[in-house]
Each structure stands twice: as C-alpha cells, then as structure tokens.
Amino acid sequence: xxxxxxxxxxxxxxxxxxxVRAALRSVLAQFYPGDIEVVVVFDxxxxxxxxxxxxxxxxxxxxxxxxxxxxxxRNTGITALDTDLVAFLDDDDExxxxxxxxxxxxxxxxxxxxxxxxxxxxxxxxxxxxxxKTMVRHGDLLRSRMMMLHSSTFLFRRSALLxxxxxxxxxxxxxxxxxxxxxxxxxxxxxxxxVDVPYALVNWAGSHFETRWDTKISSLxxxxxxxxxxxxSPEGAARVYGQIACWHAATGDRKEALRWAVRxxxxxxxxxxxxxxxxxxxxxVGVPAxxxxxxxxxxxx
Numbered sequence: 001x002x003x004x005x006x007x008x009x010x011x012x013x014x015x016x017x018x019x020v021r022a023a024l025r026s027v028l029a030q031f032y033p034g035d036i037e038v039v040v041v042f043d044x045x046x047x048x049x050x051x052x053x054x055x056x057x058x059x060x061x062x063x064x065x066x067x068x069x070x071x072x073x074r075n076t077g078i079t080a081l082d083t084d085l086v087a088f089l090d091d092d093d094e095x096x097x098x099x100x101x102x103x104x105x106x107x108x109x110x111x112x113x114x115x116x117x118x119x120x121x122x123x124x125x126x127x128x129x130x131x132x133k134t135m136v137r138h139g140d141l142l143r144s145r146m147m148m149l150h151s152s153t154f155l156f157r158r159s160a161l162l163x164x165x166x167x168x169x170x171x172x173x174x175x176x177x178x179x180x181x182x183x184x185x186x187x188x189x190x191x192x193x194x195v196d197v198p199y200a201l202v203n204w205a206g207s208h209f210e211t212r213w214d215t216k217i218s219s220l221x222x223x224x225x226x227x228x229x230x231x232x233s234p235e236g237a238a239r240v241y242g243q244i245a246c247w248h249a250a251t252g253d254r255k256e257a258l259r260w261a262v263r264x265x266x267x268x269x270x271x272x273x274x275x276x277x278x279x280x281x282x283x284x285v286g287v288p289a290x291x292x293x294x295x296x297x298x299x300x301x
Contacts, residue, residue, distance in 0.1 A: 004033045004035075005085050006034055006036075006085070007032070007036050007037070007083055007086075007087055007104075008038075008077075008086050009037070009088075010041065010073075010077030010078060010081070011038065011039070011091055012073035013040060013042055013073075014042075014044055014073075015045050017048065019092040023092070023094055024038065024051065025094075026089075026094035026096070027057075028059075029097070030097070030098075030100045030101075032104075034104070035056075035057075036100070037059075038058070038059045038060070039059075040060070040061045041062055041076045041080075042061065042062070042063050042064065042073075043068060043070070043072070060080070063076075067170040069175035070175035071168040071169060071178045072170050072175075074088060075167045075168050078158070078161055078162075078168075079167075083158060085157060087100070087103075087155045088152060088153075089152050090202075093152040093200055093201060094200070096201060099200065100155075102116070102195050102199060103153075103199070107155065107157075107193055110190065111191065112156060112186060112190050113165075113182075113183075113186040113190075113192050114155045114193040114195065115136070115149045115153045115154060115192060115193075115194050116194065116197060116199040117129060117130045117194075117195070117196050117197055117198045118148050118150045118198055118199075119200070119201050120202050121203050122205055122296055125296055126201075127298025128298070129147060129148035130148060131148050133196065134194050134195070135193065136183075136194050137187055138187040138188050141187050142229060142232075143233050144235070144236065144239065145180050149183055149192070149194070150202050151179040151182075152200045152202055154179075160189075164189065165189060168182060169181050169182070172219055173219040174218070176216060176219035181223060211288065214247075216243070217244055217247045220240055220243060221244070223240070234268045235268055237267045237268070238264045238265070238271035239264075239271065241263045242261065242272070242276070244260045245259075245261040245278075246273055246276055246280065246290075247287075248260060248281075249281045250287035254281040257277045258277075258278060260277065261273075261275075273301060276290055276301065287301070
C-alpha cells in the first residue's frame, strides 16, 4: 500500500516506432513510489502489440477510436484509465529523472494541473526553457503561450478532466493549439502549479506539424474565437497576430501577411513577428530559415 496517488500516462503515437519506445522507457524508469500505468494510443497507425507488458507498471496498447489526431488519441487514453492522476507524453519526447515525484509534490491539494520546465532538443543542440515562476495564472497565458509549459509535462487530476475542466478539445484544427486551449481553460479555473526545473526533453526536429502553415493559421484563429479575451491583452494579441502573419507569408499570401502584420503592430508596436512577416512577404527572408535559427536557440516564432 502507498499514500502516493496512482498515475496513468497517455502516450499517443503515429508512425514513430523507435521514438515511442524511448518515450516509454523514460516513463518506466521513473523513480516514483506510487503505481504507474501506461496507455500507448496508436493514431492512424497499426497497433504494436509488442509494447504491451504486465507487471508492476503495466503497459497497454490501444487504437484511437475517437477523432483522428492527437486530441482524440489523448482522450482515448484518458478514458481508458482509472488512475488518480493522468500525465501526457508525446511519442518523440522523453521524461527526465525525478519528474513524477517532483510534480506530485508540487500539485498539492488545490491545483488541478501541474507542469514543469523543459529542455528543447533541436538536432542535437539543447536549450533549457524556464518560466521563472512556480504558479501560472490565466493572465500569464493570455500574454504569452509560455512554450515551456509543454504538453509532455502536463499532469492532471483525472477527476478534473472528466469533470469541470473537460477533455482535450477534439475540434482543434489539426489537433494544434489544443494544449494552449487546455492551459487557458485550466488556469481560468485555478492557478497551474509549475515546477521550474527541466524535467522533459522535448524534440523540436521532425514535428508532424512544423510546416503545416494552413493548419497553423486555422488553429490560431480557432484559439482566438474560443478565447476572445486574448484580444484584450496587447502583448498576447500581437504575438498571435504576428504568428498568423508569418504563416501567411510562408504560404506566399503577401496581402494577408501584411494585413496581420499591421494588426500586430497596432496592438503592440514592439512585436517582432510583424517585422519577420513583412520581411518574409517581401522575399527578404524565408519563414522556415527564421524558424530553424530560432529553434537552435530553443525558441520559436
């Protein structure tokens, strides 16, 4: 018997046979006094039964029977579990030693969601991303997406996911920005507990979403429709408008890129993404090249 809450880990996977095994090993290697159960959810991919295992830390493999995509796969895993807590881990990321114990301690009795800082790996180059705080509030997430609050660090009370907080939004275009939506919804209810130590290694090379510009645009517009309060934060609104401008520039839509860049500058004259979008629209720089340069520093557009 243990007083530590049981943890269910959801690992959605799509055509990453080697990476998902590394992700799984990082979970099973955690030193955690409580029970751990893992559900690997195969999304639009053949289920690999060889990953399944019994024992003290059982591993189940299931097929995503909900909406195709990351959000549906995560919800498939959530509903397959009956643990006290639920944690997410993407199939190309890994947990670092000590993550679960530190998060469970930080979750306490009040918070519904706990995150940690991350270490970004981009083609072998690693950079830590810290939040410089131990509690994240709604206003923080309106001003900034706070990319260090990565979904591979999310640890929830399962009762919240099945109750007032709700499951992952499956209508998010391309299952993008559903993690920011979850953070905004969670922080509106209660402050998010945060452990400002890099406890997850996040791979930024080879993302399924990296160059899906149209989906990036539609998912950000979805966020703005779902959380209109972002418009009321000059810094946060300008950041989103600037991103939309950059993605339009990447598609070659110069008119829309400049329109959104102007909107970003009006919201916050110091918004750098507006300048990037304008330069990209003029053919001076390429958005993928800017992204690669930023990724090498653990940053993004």
